[in-house]
Amino acid sequence: MKQPQAARQAIVQALALLxxxxxxxxxxxxxxxxxxNLPDAFSHLQVVLAQQPSNADALVLAGRIAAQQGQVGxxxxxxKRSVDAAPYxxxxxxxxxxxxxxxxxxQ
Structure with missing residues (x-):
């Protein structure tokens, strides 16, 4: 992203509507x-995964965050859920x- 601040602002504006x-x-x-900012990232992913429990990309990122916080299990x-959802x-x-x-x- 060449303009991350502008992108972030656009996303925040979209989320104000939805x-x-x-x-x-x-x-x-x-x-x-x-x-x-791992806590905020994980918080957003929890909402995503509540709506889309098989979202393979969100599951991978949630796993990365958990691992970085020492929660390897x-x-x-x-x-594993990501692999089950979209193995290929x-x-x-x-x-x-x-x-x-x-x-x-x-753990």
Missing amino acids: PNYAPALQLLAEMEYQDG EARDFW SAAGKAAQHLLMQYSGGG
């Missing part, structure tokens, strides 16, 4: 994740890779 619009919340979650659960998609393949990477983990 507060639980999953695509906008997912984009905002990705931006928050990139900025290192929860991360693996998100990634880019998100499903990323989840498979992350599961292998964190195969020795527990």
Whole structure:
């Protein structure tokens, strides 16, 4: 994104009109994740996943956040759900890779 602040502002404006619009919340979650704001990113993803429990991309990102917060078991659960939802998609393949990477983990 060449103008992340403008993009963020547009997303926030869209969410003012449709507060639980999953695509906008997912984009905002990705931006928050990139900025290192994991709690807000995860909060947005919870709303997305409540509406779209099989959203493979959201599941992968939720798993990444959980792993970065030391919750490897929860991360693996998100990634397994992503693989189950879309095993041949880019998100499903990323989840498979992350599961292998964190195969020795527990919490």
